[in-house]
Amino acid sequence: MEVALAADPDVVRWTMYPAGLDEAGARARIADLRERVERRQAGRYVVTGPDGAAAGTAGIVAGRRGAPEVFYALLPAARGRGLATAAATLLTRWATGAGHELLLLMTLLGNVASEAVAHRAGYVRATVEEVVDPDGAVVRLRRWEHRRIVPVP
Numbered sequence: 001m002e003v004a005l006a007a008d009p010d011v012v013r014w015t016m017y018p019a020g021l022d023e024a025g026a027r028a029r030i031a032d033l034r035e036r037v038e039r040r041q042a043g044r045y046v047v048t049g050p051d052g053a054a055a056g057t058a059g060i061v062a063g064r065r066g067a068p069e070v071f072y073a074l075l076p077a078a079r080g081r082g083l084a085t086a087a088a089t090l091l092t093r094w095a096t097g098a099g100h101e102l103l104l105l106m107t108l109l110g111n112v113a114s115e116a117v118a119h120r121a122g123y124v125r126a127t128v129e130e131v132v133d134p135d136g137a138v139v140r141l142r143r144w145e146h147r148r149i150v151p152v153p
């Protein structure tokens, strides 16, 4: 799955997956993530379609922005069926239910497909920030926010 995702130009363009990831690199990424999962700083899942086949990945991570961040990526053949929206919505509901009042989703500027997912999952457009990517390039990220609605007594 990691290797297949990193072989897709859209995934490389819009996420931090490195191009041409090989199996050893994929295993290193998974080991790094597993460590964060064990420290309860991240959760990551395989997204499956109705037939049970692996369609992509989605997860939630305790980012450095002070609120959990939701992320997702689908294999090309699995797109256009609402699977990313379903995964983002599920993770958001779970985290909100676990007590997080604010959830975040970060998209690289111009990632229209991901913006649509954020919107469908109930996030609203917030600020734009600049960060340095693993290659040292400055990239612009759109911050999306999801706030728990607290009923007024």
Ligand SMILES: CC(C)(COP(=O)(O)OP(=O)(O)OC[C@H]1O[C@@H](n2cnc3c(N)ncnc32)[C@H](O)[C@@H]1OP(=O)(O)O)[C@@H](O)C(=O)NCCC(=O)NCCS
Residues within 6 Å of the ligand: 010, 011, 014, 015, 072, 073, 074, 075, 078, 079, 080, 081, 082, 083, 084, 085, 086, 106, 107, 108, 111, 113, 114, 117, 120
């Ligand atoms: C971003 C990405 C996950 C979006 O995938 P996607 O398939 O467009 O998103 P969804 O799974 O929400 O599906 C939405 C599409 O399914 C359709 N759909 C069908 N049933 C649906 C349902 N029940 N709910 C929502 N959408 C549904 C929508 O109309 C939409 O189709 P459209 O694009 O033709 O309008 C995908 O483009 C991707 O993996 N990109 C590369 C990695 C990436 O950018 N990750 C995000 C980094 S921030």
